[in-house]
Amino acid sequence: MMKMSTETFKKSVLVAVGVIESTDGEIFICRRGASQHQANKWEFPGGKVEAGETVAQALARELQEEIGIRVTDCRPFMRIEHDYGDKQVILDIRKVTGFSGEPHGLEGQPSRWVPIAKLHDYDFPAANSPIVDKLQNKCEG
Numbered sequence: 001m002m003k004m005s006t007e008t009f010k011k012s013v014l015v016a017v018g019v020i021e022s023t024d025g026e027i028f029i030c031r032r033g034a035s036q037h038q039a040n041k042w043e044f045p046g047g048k049v050e051a052g053e054t055v056a057q058a059l060a061r062e063l064q065e066e067i068g069i070r071v072t073d074c075r076p077f078m079r080i081e082h083d084y085g086d087k088q089v090i091l092d093i094r095k096v097t098g099f100s101g102e103p104h105g106l107e108g109q110p111s112r113w114v115p116i117a118k119l120h121d122y123d124f125p126a127a128n129s130p131i132v133d134k135l136q137n138k139c140e141g
């Protein structure tokens with residue numbers, strides 16, 4: 001029988017992540033804070049799914065709290081499991097296909113709209129590479 005190390009059971013964090021696309025094909029990104037995990041990297045807004053929440057509910061809450069929009073429609077885009085060593089995450093990424101309000105950093109974080117072709121100019125956490133790839137491969141999410 002295979003010996004299971006404690007590593008095998010390292011707890012992972014489920015994260016709801018929103019890819020928000022404007023009508024002219026730009027994506028809204030934010031910069032993480034200096035004291036956060038993956039400090040100062042650019043990210044797609046979102047955050048940890050809390051107990052009793054669905055991913056869609058967590059996404060709606062996080063996007064309201066962080067960037068002040070109300071999500072009216074979203075669809076699954078992709079799911080990524082990544083082990084940072086210090087932390088293991090499961091990113092459940094949703095394409096936000098409908099929202100009201102104009103996104104802006106409510107927590108003092110820098111934020112901007114970026115054309116999809118320019119996303120590779122930004123330093124994202126390692127887990128995000130497949131997201132940028134999928135967007136740039138023009139897969140219809």
Ligand SMILES: Nc1nc2c([nH]c(=O)n2[C@@H]2O[C@H](COP(=O)(O)OP(=O)(O)OP(=O)(O)O)[C@@H](O)[C@H]2O)c(=O)[nH]1
Pocket residue numbers: 013015016017036037038042043044045046047048062087089091125126127128
């Ligand atoms: N929001 C977000 N988190 C990401 C992305 N990529 C990625 O690896 N993560 C990781 O997902 C984890 C949780 O996200 P978070 O820090 O936004 O969670 P949160 O909003 O609940 O923050 P908090 O811990 O300050 O309450 C972090 O370890 C972060 O590094 C991304 O594109 N967006």
Ligand SMILES: [Mg+2]
Pocket residue numbers: 045046047048062066
């Ligand atoms: Mg967050």
